[in-house]
Amino acid sequence: MALTHTYNMSILFLLLLLTLTCFGQDLIQIDSPTNGQTVTSKTRLDVSYTVIGAQTLSPAPVNATYPSSMTASFQWSQKGNNNDNPFSFSALGGLNTRHYAAGIQNKGYTASFNVPNCHFFSRYNPSNYDFHLVFTPLYSEESGSSELQEPISVALNVQVNNASFPKC
Numbered sequence: 001m002a003l004t005h006t007y008n009m010s011i012l013f014l015l016l017l018l019t020l021t022c023f024g025q026d027l028i029q030i031d032s033p034t035n036g037q038t039v040t041s042k043t044r045l046d047v048s049y050t051v052i053g054a055q056t057l058s059p060a061p062v063n064a065t066y067p068s069s070m071t072a073s074f075q076w077s078q079k080g081n082n083n084d085n086p087f088s089f090s091a092l093g094g095l096n097t098r099h100y101a102a103g104i105q106n107k108g109y110t111a112s113f114n115v116p117n118c119h120f121f122s123r124y125n126p127s128n129y130d131f132h133l134v135f136t137p138l139y140s141e142e143s144g145s146s147e148l149q150e151p152i153s154v155a156l157n158v159q160v161n162n163a164s165f166p167k168c
């Protein structure tokens with residue numbers, strides 16, 4: 001009896017381990033900006049990302065779930081505030097995440113984001129605030145919840161061009 005119990009427990013543990021290792025096959029990769037990249041106020045920031053072809057992965061996932069689109073928000077929070085409840089505004093919406101046919105290749109996309117001007121950064125000074133672009137893959141309702149990719153947060157190091165203040 002005790003032996004059966006132990007046996008069942010090991011099966012359960014194995015299943016749990018399998019579930020955990022299969023969790024969240026990331027199919028979106030943000031190529032630019034890179035984490036910690038320096039960006040300048042009031043410039044156009046190039047964004048690029050890759051929708052990874054599931055068949056290029058080894059092993060290829062049995063059941064790859066691609067997002068139907070993606071959004072990005074610009075988020076900021078006071079330094080040392082653990083990033084809880086950041087301020088944010090919508091930076092980019094409806095980003096295309098269509099994958100290459102049958103997922104046999106990666107597919108790259110570009111977009112651009114207008115970095116706020118020096119008025120914004122005078123109110124939220126980079127010496128007191130941390131900034132991120134957070135990309136959120138969106139999934140159609142019928143996608144199972146276990147395979148979905150979490151939002152991708154990219155830290156930005158903001159340099160303020162304040163030479164002409166108050167004209168930004």
Ligand SMILES: *[C@@H]1O[C@H](CO)[C@@H](O)[C@H](O)[C@H]1NC(C)=O
Nearest residue numbers: 118121122125126160162165
């Ligand atoms: C820009 O310059 C103004 C005037 O000196 C100052 O009040 C403001 O804090 C500066 N902004 C930044 C982001 O340094």
Ligand SMILES: *[C@@H]1O[C@H](CO)[C@@H](O)[C@H](O)[C@H]1NC(C)=O
Nearest residue numbers: 062063065142143144145147
């Ligand atoms: C494949 O994905 C669908 C939809 O998310 C799900 O219902 C199904 O159980 C998955 N199958 C496997 C083998 O993971």
